[in-house]
Amino acid sequence: MAEIKVDCIGETCPVPLVEARKALRKAKQGDIVEVTGNHPSSKKEIPMAVRAMGLEVLEIKEEKGTWTIRIRR
Amino acid sequence: MAGKAAIIVHSGDMDKVYSALILGNGALSMGMEASLFFTFWGLQRLKKGGLEKGQLSKMNMFGLGKWMIKRKMKQAKVASLEKLIQDFKELGGKILACDMTMDIMGVKREDLRNDLISDYCGVGTYMNEAKDATITLFI
Numbered sequence: 001m002a003e004i005k006v007d008c009i010g011e012t013c014p015v016p017l018v019e020a021r022k023a024l025r026k027a028k029q030g031d032i033v034e035v036t037g038n039h040p041s042s043k044k045e046i047p048m049a050v051r052a053m054g055l056e057v058l059e060i061k062e063e064k065g066t067w068t069i070r071i072r073r
Numbered sequence: 074m075a076g077k078a079a080i081i082v083h084s085g086d087m088d089k090v091y092s093a094l095i096l097g098n099g100a101l102s103m104g105m106e107a108s109l110f111f112t113f114w115g116l117q118r119l120k121k122g123g124l125e126k127g128q129l130s131k132m133n134m135f136g137l138g139k140w141m142i143k144r145k146m147k148q149a150k151v152a153s154l155e156k157l158i159q160d161f162k163e164l165g166g167k168i169l170a171c172d173m174t175m176d177i178m179g180v181k182r183e184d185l186r187n188d189l190i191s192d193y194c195g196v197g198t199y200m201n202e203a204k205d206a207t208i209t210l211f212i
Binding site: 010012013020021022048049052 | 101
């Protein structure tokens with residue numbers, strides 16, 4: 001099981017969502033994808049997309065406007 | 074996959090091509106399928122070197138408005154159209170080029186970005202894409 005980190009700090013719509021999807025496509029089943037960013041809407045929309053694809057959101061945390069979302073492929 | 078977006082890109086205006094590509098990428102990111110059918114003025118954006126050439130749909134002011142918006146977009150770190158179209162392809166999006174527009178406007182295949190185009194086709198192919206789409210848009 002690999003852990004893939006995606007840094008989207010400073011990126012705006014739709015880049016964090018697209019980069020999250022790109023990483024999930026490349027990941028193998030069981031891999032963890034961790035996306036970090038500070039675009040506010042993406043914090044809501046990435047988990048929305050993850051659930052729409054039937055995948056699992058493991059954790060969402062935020063500190064001083066920077067959020068991290070952990071997803072299991 | 075859950076759902077599908079079939080979008081007609083009729084306008085070649087920069088802001089509308091942005092809308093089409095952002096929506097297409099959004100659909101793919103949500104785990105949907107997506108296809109973009111470039112026709113009429115939209116097709117001009119698939120010419121080699123043509124992607125960023127569209128003017129602003131309003132307040133273009135002979136290019137001044139576009140320049141100002143482009144500057145604001147750069148400050149806001151908005152992705153380029155080239156990045157958006159490459160991402161769209163990487164996520165499995167389909168780009169369809171209208172062959173009737175090519176005939177009318179004298180556009181040849183070698184004038185177009187063959188690296189991006191999945192198919193050269195007509196209304197039948199678009200309708201075939203759209204008939205089972207959950208989202209259809211005309212931009």
